[in-house]
Structure formats: C-alpha cells, structure tokens
Amino acid sequence: MTVVLVHGVPETPSVWDPLRAALRRQDVRAVRLPGFGCPRPGGFGATKEEYVAWLAAELESMGVDEVDLVGHDWGGGLVVRLVSLQPELVRSWVTDAPGLAHPGFRWHDVARLWQAAGAGEQFFEQIVALPVEARAEAFAGIGVPQEHAVAMVREVDAVMGGCILDLYRSAVHVAEEWSPAFTDIPVPGLALVPSEDPYLAAGVARASAARAGAAVAELTGLGHWWMLQDPAAGAARLEKFWSEVAK
Template identity: 50%
Template structure:
C-alpha cells in the first residue's frame, strides 16, 4: 500500500511530515507545481490544471494508492476521485464544506480573487524576508493557527511563483468550486472515501457531513482540532486514517 498526500495553500509538502512519520508503510507527499517547485511550461495554475497534473502524478505509481488531501489538496483529491480517470484504492479529504453549492470563500480567498488587491497582497508579502515578521507569509500562517516552527518551514518556500500560483488558483474557482465541478460531485463508486472534519476548523464550518453523504464517503469528526489538524495532533490524524485504511469499504 502506498499513501499519497497532497497539501494545500499557502503550504508545501512539509505539512505532512509529522503525520507521515507516524504511519506504517510507504507514503509520498507531493509538492504542487509553483509551491516551492517549478511549474511545467505553459502551466497557469488553474484548478483544472492541478487536477490534470495530479492525475498524471498518480499514473506513475505501481497500482492504486490511498490518496489524502488537505485544504486545496482536498478539493483536488475529491475532483480526481469523482472523475474516476485514475484508479484509487481509497481517498480521504478535509474541508468538505468548501464543495457545498452555497459555500462562500473566506476573507483571504476573496482578497486573492480580487484583481489589484490580490497583487498588492503579493507585493507586500514578498517584500517581507523576516520569517518572524507578522507581515510575511510565515506570520500569516501563524496568525491562522500554524505553530511557529511549521510556519517558518513553509514560509521559506514563498516566492513570486507561489504568490502568482495562489492568485491564479483561487481566481479559477470563482465564485466557488461547486459552480464549476458540482455536476460531477456525486457519489463516488470507484473507490471508498473518507471525509475528515476537524471540529474547530473555521474554513470548514458548513455542511461537511452532507457533502460526505453526497460523495458516498464515510464521515469522521476530529474533535477539538482545527484546520491544521495534521500539525496539531499528527498521531490522531494518523490513527483516523489507518483505521479507515484497515477497513475502507463503505
């Protein structure tokens, strides 16, 4: 069994390090193009390009994998699972509420989606090189609930490429992902799924259980944890995933 992890925004694959260290078996954490890694030629960082990129990465593995996504990674994983183009053994996501038809993007997302304002944010944030400053991306991650040690690690990868990738990705999902993908976000029959719901996640406060039911996925609350549950309590996250993988069938 190989487990493949997909991170979110503005993050890098290091977000999974602690959880992966607590797992038995092989795992790989992919790094999204533009997030501390180069973008392929002609890649413009739209949500559908990231889906195609992820499907291409998964084809390189020998056999179906257990696919896990967080934040934007979760949205990409749900889309890949619903398309059924690539075979999966199982899939797991958080922030399922973002896939609801009535979801309204959070304040930072709306800023990034706004022409002019998003570019101003990028310029101002890129000017801050001090990882301890509250104005840099590391400081913004800390303000959102990421512990300092993890915020500094991920903040080191923030550059012009990541900034432009963030703006393009969010602008490709206006007004919300359901408006673009909703018709295909029905019960996934190709592989069993799991929706993780950290109960203190401010970005996932909507009908996550209803989205899980619509996708035909198992629903698993993570009591007392927030958006970065894999950093707050990697042991609890690993245990929830391994319990699902031990008996993934619905």
C-alpha cells in the same frame, strides 16, 4: 499499494512530515504541486482543472496497483475533483475539503481577497517583502502552529503567490462547477472535519460527504492544520479508515 499525500495552500509537501512520521505505513509519498517551492512549468496556467489533470498524471505515472489518496486544503479539493472524474485511479480517498463541491459552499474572506485583481497581488508582494520572523507571526495568527510557521513561510515566494492567485481566480464558481459530479463516488471515501477550522465550514463538509457517500471523521479541537497540531491523532484516524477499506 501507496499512500499519496497532496498538500494545500500556501504549503509544500513538508506540511505532511509530522504525520508521515506518525504513520505506521512506509508506502507513503507526498507530491509537490507545480509552482509550490519549485518552478512553474512553462505554459502552466495554475488553474484548478490543470492541477487536477496534473495530479491524475502523477498517479498514473507512479506505476502502483492501488493508491490511498489523501488531500488537505486545496490538495483536498483536487482529491474531490479527481475522484469525481477518475475514481478508478484510487483504492480510497480522504479529504478535509469536501465542501468545495457542495452547492452551499462559500469562499472565506482571504480567498475573496486573493480573487480580487490588484488586492491579491498586493497581498503577496507585502508577504514576500516581510522578514521571515514577521511572516511566521502572520501565519501563526491564521492558525499555523508556531513551531511550524517559520519553516512554512520560508518556502513562500513570488512564484507560489502567482500560482495561488491563478488557482483561486479559476475557482470563483467552484461549487457550481464541481458539485454535480461529486455524488455517489464508487470507491471508499472519508471526510475529515476539524471542529476549529475557520476556512472550511463543517456543516457544508458533512453535507458534501453525504452526497458523495463518504464516511465522516470529526477532529474535535483541531483546526485547519490538524496534521501539524496533532499528527498522531490524524495518523490514527487515517489508519483506522484504511483498515476498514481493506476488509
């Protein structure tokens, strides 16, 4: 049995380090999305469906009998799509981005900026050109805890920026494309809903979880980066869910 953690944007597996330290389980792996702090594979288009296919291949290659899959942000979106198409690959799943597969989902302002030709490229050119301290200040301004912002921004480069742009531009109509299959998922699921997340609407998240047959855990007072803000609370909620799955 293995816990597999899938990070989001603009992140690397290190975003999970505080949560991993708080978990009592030792069977935990944090995967790295192609192009995020590593080279972009040749011919890899960095589209949403390519990342889903990559995640499925990662799980299949691990050679473990049971996987408890957990995704954050775009990692959570990949979880949503994977369990819609191949639920047999996991024992259970957790996402904080169930809304991506709901008809009422709407992209936030930053996503729409990245989806705009020219504007997205300019955004990442400016970010990469900034000194690390200035980049960290900008990330803290969008909710990344100050003590983690410097480490996060050090890993943002032009390769990651290009993958982010291709990913978001492949997902302009993600709700329309993904919502039909995200219903009545036959393996246990949990939607985490941080009350202070400005990017993923709580109401849409709850409604999407209901369509999928997933439980909902409210993370009151926490924001988008809940695993950095209060890793102990996040770990406790995950372990509660896994204990219920095992019954």
